[in-house]
Amino acid sequence: MAKVAIVSADRQNYQMASSTAVGNAREFISPSDLTFSWGGCHRCLWLSYNHGLRTPGFMPLVGDLATMQENYFAGKTTADIAPVLPEGKVKDLGGWVKSSLINVNGAASKYAIRGKYDLLIEFADGTFGIIDCKFQAKDSDKTDLYQPQLEAYAFALENPASGEAKKVSLMGLLVWSLIEPAGDVTKGFGLKLKHTWRPIERNPNALQERLTDFITVVDAKMPNSKPACDMCNYLNSRKKFIGAE
Numbered sequence: 001m002a003k004v005a006i007v008s009a010d011r012q013n014y015q016m017a018s019s020t021a022v023g024n025a026r027e028f029i030s031p032s033d034l035t036f037s038w039g040g041c042h043r044c045l046w047l048s049y050n051h052g053l054r055t056p057g058f059m060p061l062v063g064d065l066a067t068m069q070e071n072y073f074a075g076k077t078t079a080d081i082a083p084v085l086p087e088g089k090v091k092d093l094g095g096w097v098k099s100s101l102i103n104v105n106g107a108a109s110k111y112a113i114r115g116k117y118d119l120l121i122e123f124a125d126g127t128f129g130i131i132d133c134k135f136q137a138k139d140s141d142k143t144d145l146y147q148p149q150l151e152a153y154a155f156a157l158e159n160p161a162s163g164e165a166k167k168v169s170l171m172g173l174l175v176w177s178l179i180e181p182a183g184d185v186t187k188g189f190g191l192k193l194k195h196t197w198r199p200i201e202r203n204p205n206a207l208q209e210r211l212t213d214f215i216t217v218v219d220a221k222m223p224n225s226k227p228a229c230d231m232c233n234y235l236n237s238r239k240k241f242i243g244a245e
Contacts, residue, residue: 028114031152041229082197092120129170139177
């Protein structure tokens with residue numbers, strides 16, 4: 001059988017919930033929210049999942065750099081990604097994964113995982129792997145930070161809403177980090193990059209704990225804002241000057 005690995009980029013999933021959701025409420029959990037939103041303000045998280053209100057972001061180059069990194073690996077082999085990986089090749093440049101309903105305290109909740117990967121790699125033994133592509137200013141180890149996100153993709157593959165379940169045997173980060181500019185004014189300039197592979201160990205139990213805590217928060221009453229939340233602090237300060245509109 002073929003062995004397949006998924007290489008996913010860290011992107012926000014802005015999709016709204018299924019047709020059974022009320023108003024702008026969401027029933028699909030984005031893998032990236034288990035890392036960034038969960039580590040941020042839980043009031044902002046609650047507003048996002050219950051009313052569709054997401055804090056605005058401004059990262060003009062992130063999408064272009066991510067696309068550039070993904071396209072580079074189109075048609076490449078695993079040896080081009082990291083020599084330590086099993087033999088295989090890039091089969092696809094992306095696709096969506098959607099899990100079955102998530103169990104919380106022994107019962108099915110209304111929530112499921114839904115997210116988009118970037119590269120699909122085909123191996124030889126029928127198992128899958130998830131690799132998250134990163135473009136960083138400096139090469140630093142962020143495997144602990146991104147572990148829940150990659151584990152969420154693994155959960156969706158092993159517990160799909162439809163289709164055949166796929167066993168995940170590999171997870172990790174593929175990091176491009178800046179070294180220095182290269183070129184000149186006549187030939188043009190480019191960036192010299194460092195290429196680093198960082199494996200991540202599977203931990204399904206930790207994901208289950210994170211999902212349980214996550215769903216408990218978004219299903220409860222609106223929580224207090226995080227004291228250091230820039231968005232909440234801005235809105236509170238703005239209200240003091242102009243009042244509620």
